[in-house]
Amino acid sequence: MKVQRLVLGMFNTNCYIISGKVLGKCILIDPADDAEVIRKCLVQQNLVPEAILLTHGHYDHFLAVPKLQEVWKELPVYCHSLDCPKEKEQYDMGMVFQTVTAFPNVRGIEEGQKLELAGFNITVYHTPGHTKGSVLFLVEDGLFTGDTLFCRSIGRTDFAGGDDAQMYLSLRRISEIKGDYNVYPGHEEVTTLSAEKRYNPYLK
Ligand SMILES: [Zn+2]
Ligand SMILES: [Zn+2]
Numbered sequence: 001m002k003v004q005r006l007v008l009g010m011f012n013t014n015c016y017i018i019s020g021k022v023l024g025k026c027i028l029i030d031p032a033d034d035a036e037v038i039r040k041c042l043v044q045q046n047l048v049p050e051a052i053l054l055t056h057g058h059y060d061h062f063l064a065v066p067k068l069q070e071v072w073k074e075l076p077v078y079c080h081s082l083d084c085p086k087e088k089e090q091y092d093m094g095m096v097f098q099t100v101t102a103f104p105n106v107r108g109i110e111e112g113q114k115l116e117l118a119g120f121n122i123t124v125y126h127t128p129g130h131t132k133g134s135v136l137f138l139v140e141d142g143l144f145t146g147d148t149l150f151c152r153s154i155g156r157t158d159f160a161g162g163d164d165a166q167m168y169l170s171l172r173r174i175s176e177i178k179g180d181y182n183v184y185p186g187h188e189e190v191t192t193l194s195a196e197k198r199y200n201p202y203l204k
Helices: 035-044 065-071 164-175 193-199
Strands: 004-010 013-019 025-029 048-053 078-080 091-093 093-096 106-109 112-117 120-126 135-139 140-147 182-185
Touching: 004 035, 004 182, 013 035, 013 120, 048 065, 048 112, 120 140, 182 193
Parallel strands: 025 048, 048 078, 078 106, 140 182
Antiparallel strands: 004 013, 013 025, 091 093, 112 120, 120 135, 135 140
16 A cells, blocks of 8 residues: 655645555545645546545645546545535635535444545544544555544544534544554554554543
């Protein structure tokens, strides 16, 4: 598995490109912003995305979706149903942003669901707390944690849909995952599960 990280947008959000299983195919996790940067990166490597996976429904993780869906017409977007609101628009900092619901070809995902994309077997863990529909994606030796778990830190719970008690349970669940994985968070540096179990004050 090859994992490439692009840091995009005004919140320095991590976008991941996963490839290496089926020639010319890849998965995009959290195409945060700058669709043109993502497109160029894929085209240079002769990669076609098979799907977009969203770790949760915050706009700073999906601003590139509309333009990517113009380039790759049927590109499906997987997101937990609880982070697909009824409204097609949201307001923040005096600006209007689309919600996940506004995009075509959105597919709701649930706890324990298995996906097979670009040759990879992907397992969905529902880990609410940062948002109601936050998920982790387990792909081979990689754990894509979105804004639930960061390097030595965790995501905020004070946004709409955030919940401290749920976050606590989600983190406990993560701390009980056996074995070691590379942890690819939604912001900041990549880490490992074993390092977080040892040094992350929220996982101890
Ligand atoms: Zn977030
Ligand atoms: Zn974020």
